[in-house]
Amino acid sequence: MQAWLDGQPGDALGLKSRGLAYGDGVFETIAVRNGQAVLLDRHLTRVALGCQRLAIVAELAVLRDEVVRYAAALGQGVLKLIVTRGDSARGYAADPQAAARRILQGSPSPAYPQAHRAQGVELYPCSTRLAEQPLLAGLKHLNRLEQVLARAEWSDPAFAEGLMLDVSGRLVEGVYSNLFLVVDGVLHTPALHRCGVAGVMRAELLEQAATLGLQVSVGDLWPADLARADEVFVCNSVYGVWPVRAFTSLRWSPGPLTRKLQGIAHALLDA
Amino acid sequence: MQAWLDGQPGDALGLKSRGLAYGDGVFETIAVRNGQAVLLDRHLTRVALGCQRLAIVAELAVLRDEVVRYAAALGQGVLKLIVTRGDSARGYAADPQAAARRILQGSPSPAYPQAHRAQGVELYPCSTRLAEQPLLAGLKHLNRLEQVLARAEWSDPAFAEGLMLDVSGRLVEGVYSNLFLVVDGVLHTPALHRCGVAGVMRAELLEQAATLGLQVSVGDLWPADLARADEVFVCNSVYGVWPVRAFTSLRWSPGPLTRKLQGIAHALLDA
Missing domain, CATH: 3.30.470.10 (Aminotransferase class 4, branched-chain amino acid transferase, N-terminal domain)
Known part of the structure; x- marks a missing residue:
């Protein structure tokens, strides 16, 4: 159009x-x-x-x-x-x-493989780190060279998304997604007051999770937290929710909280 | 045109x-x-x-x-x-x-007041800090929101330029200039491997200073170094060299090294 x-x-x-x-x-x-x-x-x-x-x-x-x-x-x-x-x-x-x-x-809507949603995706470990700039953190502004550099790190379609850390090594987000972890039944997502884009689907899922009575935590997360996670997923406002099934040597299966929130996202997007 | x-x-x-x-x-x-x-x-x-x-x-x-x-x-x-x-x-x-x-x-060439060059300028103390992103440091890329935010901090024409620090508090540069200090006869300018734009006039002056036998130092500088400086100036490839005469409570007069390097810059620009 x-x-x-x-x-x-x-x-x-x-x-x-x-x-x-x-x-x-x-x-x-x-x-x-x-x-x-x-x-x-x-x-x-x-x-x-x-x-x-x-x-x-x-x-x-x-x-x-x-x-x-x-x-x-x-x-x-x-x-x-x-x-x-x-x-x-x-x-x-x-x-x-x-x-x-x-x-x-x-x-047109991007034609992502159905398997991304059903079986989950593997995340590429990006070496491009996000700089800490509180004045711009959370905003979806037009200064996106960090994402361009990160996305250029891989071309293998086996990786549907890349995981980005900040310069201090904290987990932040995907190149075009936000990140969630489930640890001991609690839904965790990185705080985004230093860097990162505060996604619209992230906000929706945080609110829906609270409404469902899920315990939600927004704070600092580190790569070691991935090893402790029972479920991992990424989300954005275009594709909804993709379970993460692999990152480096770590493996997960799509879990119940992921499926529940995925259902909420896809009810919005499958209309 | x-x-x-x-x-x-x-x-x-x-x-x-x-x-x-x-x-x-x-x-x-x-x-x-x-x-x-x-x-x-x-x-x-x-x-x-x-x-x-x-x-x-x-x-x-x-x-x-x-x-x-x-x-x-x-x-x-x-x-x-x-x-x-x-x-x-x-x-x-x-x-x-x-x-x-x-x-x-x-x-057209910008019509800066002649006094900027002759008597020097006052720098505005910007509160916008530069994030540290080694992958982009030094480059004159199109992601310039930090400079936009910094330049929006003042409108008083008494300030010809603003001075920016990095998130750790180091001196880095002007909003559209590079910064030089003269301390005990040595020409200092901030290292730009974490953030900042490595200006073309900065590179020219560093090379010319070395050719003149001046002692040159590129490294980390802090606001306290301004208090120790005998001369301070800013430069870029459009206006050349402006002595800095004031920053917060500090005052300087245009000094001999500033005038020497200003002469070199303006020989290029006054053709």
């Missing part, structure tokens, strides 16, 4: 875009089912948070309206929303007059 | 650009005098290093040819060169077939 630029069909962006010059903006990757943007409120909340922390002035009602209309036109697939700080001449200083710019792009 | 995209006049970039999506590329800001790109070889060397470390396949002979021709057409001003990894569909994985994309933009 043709992209929209500031609400109008468009395929090209002016070269003075601060999105291009500095990665000065945020984005969302949103599953679209039957013309509806899945987890729309959570995506918009994260955009609002990102714009607030970066002091990008975006009209959220306009964003919502455009996403809703674009999703309706797309029907099925993935909607990518980019919000940039707009344009400027040379220099890091932003023109406070410049309007934030909205880009919407649609693509 | 109109921009060039891959060697042809153009004003717009396709929305699938990885430069926009991920900041997946590098850039250079090059002074142009009398139709010549100043310090061209150093700029091209840094582009080559950036492309090598990011595994972007760019044809350097083509880049050089385009920069030379664009500079000749621009005459006087600033040439901005962006090299992106090209386009891709959704996802961090790069298409190895995608050709790197070259963007050249020209603008």
Whole structure:
């Protein structure tokens, strides 16, 4: 489907875009089912948070309206929303007059093998570490060279995802997923106040798990915790939940908590 | 002057650009005098290093040819060169077939007050810290949100530049400059293997200082070193060298080493 630029069909962006010059903006990757943007409120909340922390002035009602209309036109697939700080001449200083710019792009749903969901995936051990930058942690901003470098570390399709640590060696996330561990019946996921992207599906699963009465822990996790884990899974807002069946020499089978949360995710995505 | 995209006049970039999506590329800001790109070889060397470390396949002979021709057409001003990894569909994985994309933009020389050069500048103490990411340190890549956040900290024109520390509190650089200190006759500048941009003018001054027989030290520096410094200056490839006359409660006068290196920089830029 043709992209929209500031609400109008468009395929090209002016070269003075601060999105291009500095990665000065945020984005969302949103599953679209039957013309509806899945987890729309959570995506918009994260955009609002990102714009607030970066002091990008975006009209959220306009964003919502455009996403809703674009999703309706797309029907099925993935909607990518980019919000940039707009344009400027040379220099890091932003023109406070410049309007934030909205880009919407649609693509078909990626054709992941069904086995990823059913039997689980193997994670590649990325050597690219995530730098600790609290000012940007949690945001889905456009400065994504660390993910580009990490994803370039493997090409073997045996690895569906890569696992990234921070510079101190903590577990953080997948290259395009968040990470969960089940240890002694407790659902654990890394805290993301130093680095990492606080995923929309992660937020949904944390809330649903609490609603189900599961014990949930968000904190620092280390590679040694993987060896103690009974279940491991990754998630994002496009594919839902994939059990992790292998990482280096470790092996797991999809467990009951993984299956339960996978059911919740896929109820949203299988519509 | 109109921009060039891959060697042809153009004003717009396709929305699938990885430069926009991920900041997946590098850039250079090059002074142009009398139709010549100043310090061209150093700029091209840094582009080559950036492309090598990011595994972007760019044809350097083509880049050089385009920069030379664009500079000749621009005459006087600033040439901005962006090299992106090209386009891709959704996802961090790069298409190895995608050709790197070259963007050249020209603008007039910025009209900095003459006093910056003559009497020196005051630096704003930025609270935005630079994260430590050795894989990207030194490169002038397109992931520049830290600089955007730092530059947004002040609007008072009394501050011509801002000083940035890393997350551990070391001195690193200005928001758009490199930093030098003179302590007991030795020229010091921060090491940039954890973070920071290894500027082209910094490299030129380090080499020229060594040629002049000055004692040069590249290493870790801390705010306490500023209190010990006899001279402080900042530099970049567009404005050359500005003495630093004030930072927080500290005051300096432009000193003899600053003036000597300023003379070298401005001989390049005042043509």
